[in-house]
C-alpha cells in the first residue's frame with residue numbers, strides 16, 4: 001500500500017504540492033490535472049526520486065526518506081519519452097541491464113527476457129538496435145525494462161503522449177493487463193474508463209478523488 005501523509009513540496013520559492021494525504025490501495029489509479037498542477041512531481045515522490053518538503057511517503061511501510069534504494073526496486077517508473085529510459089544500443093542488452101544490477105543469474109535474465117519479448121510480440125527484435133524501434137515498440141521496451149525488475153508498483157508518467165492511435169491502444173492494453181498496481185499520470189482521458197480511481201490535481205491540491213465516471217466529467221467541467 002502507498003500512504004501519503006500531509007505532503008507538501010516546494011522547489012525554491014514555488015510550492016508545487018500542498019498538504020496532500022492519500023492512501024493508494026486500488027490496482028488502477030489515474031492522476032489527472034492541468035499543466036503544472038503537480039502531477040509529475042507527485043509521481044516522482046512515489047518512488048523517492050523527489051522527497052517531500054513536509055510530510056511522509058510510505059511504500060509498504062517503507063519511508064522514501066530512509067529506504068530510497070529498496071523503494072526504487074519496488075516501484076518502477078516509466079517516463080513519457082522512452083528515449084530517456086532506454087540506455088543500451090541493443091534490445092536484449094537494455095533489458096538485461098537492470099536485472100544484472102539486481103544480481104539476477106544469467107539463466108533468469110535469459111528466461112525473463114524471452115518471456116517479456118514474447119508477451120509484447122517482440123521476440124524477433126531481441127538483437128535489434130533499440131534506437132531503430134518504432135515509438136510504440138520503444139515504449140513497450142521501456143515498460144518491459146521496468147517489468148523484468150519485478151516491481152510491485154508501476155508509475156507511468158504520460159506513457160502514451162508521443163504515440164499514434166494504434167500504439168496508444170497497444171500500450172493501453174499492456175497497462176490494463178499488468179498484474180501490478182499501476183499509477184498512471186495522463187492527459188489522455190480515453191485511457192481511464194476501466195480504472196478503479198481517478199485523482200484530480202489543481203494547483204498542487206487534490207480536488208477530486210472518485211471513480212472515472214464521476215471524476216472525469218468533474219475535471220472536464222473544471223477545465224471548460
Ligand SMILES: Nc1ncnc2c1ncn2[C@@H]1O[C@H](COP(=O)(O)OP(=O)(O)OP(=O)(O)O)[C@@H](O)[C@H]1O
Pocket residue numbers: 011014016033034035036037038039040041042
Ligand atoms: N525540478 C524543478 N525545479 C523547479 N520547479 C519545478 C521542477 N519540477 C517542476 N517544477 C515546477 O513545478 C510545477 C509543477 O510541475 P509538474 O511537472 O509536477 O506538473 P504537471 O502537472 O506534471 O505538469 P504537466 O501536465 O505540464 O506535465 C510547475 O510549475 C513546474 O515548473
